[in-house]
Amino acid sequence: MKRKTLLSWSSGKDSAWALHLLRQDPEIELAGLFSVINRQADRVAMHAVRRDLLIRQAQRTGLPLSVIEIPYPCSDSDYRDKMAEFVSTSTDQQIECFAFGDLYLEEVRRYREDNLAGTCIKPLFPLWDLPTAKLSRRMVTSGLRAFITCVDPESLPADFAGRIYDDAFLKDLPAGVDPCGENGEFHSFVVAGPMFSKSLEVSPGEVVVRDGFVYADLLPSKNVVPAIKCA
Secondary structure, eight states: OOEEEEEEOOSSHHHHHHHHHHTTOTTEEEEEEEEEEETTTTEETTTOOBHHHHHHHHHTTTSOEEEEEEOSSOOHHHHHHHHHHHHHHHHHTTOOEEEOOOOSOHHHHHHHHHHHTTSSOEEEOTTTTOOHHHHHHHHHHTTOEEEEEEEOTTTSOGGGTTOBOSHHHHHHSOTTOOTTOTTSSEEEEEEESTTSSSOOOEEEEEEEEETTEEEEEEEESOOOOOOOEEO
């Protein structure tokens, strides 16, 4: 029997690649995606991608998207409560697994495992321990295309925000910066790749500094926003 699975969808390259790999796993039935949205900003948490772009992106995967809205600021208690509600709803829908695009940070994996302990849902980590130097090159050569939406200026110069994730980007990374940004050095938004039915057209917007991070805004090519389910 295939395991009915939801994928945690950040809108970035790692969750997109996790989707690509999960689709090749004969034991997995992908039932949908779920994303966490900052309710005040109406954007994806950390990646700061507009909700309408997130929706357009999810449409290209052919999978339904559920949105979990969290307040800003959001305490760990608030976050756990929201996720517990979503876990309960997912269990009622016979979801067996949540998949995550984490790569190697043990504390992050343990946090996810602890949050799902005692539930009927098992965490999956399809990218776990893949060497990030090889993985980043594989993503780029596969046709994955992404914009850098957020940069930690303590790790990267601010002008990396808004760049395309490609060979040139990887070559320009300073020594010690993970090529997949696993330590929070940068976040991305995928607009094309083997996990999408077609590419997504976006326009670069302004770059701003907020809460100690540098954000590059991305604008949708159209303004029609279809309805989605909110958790």
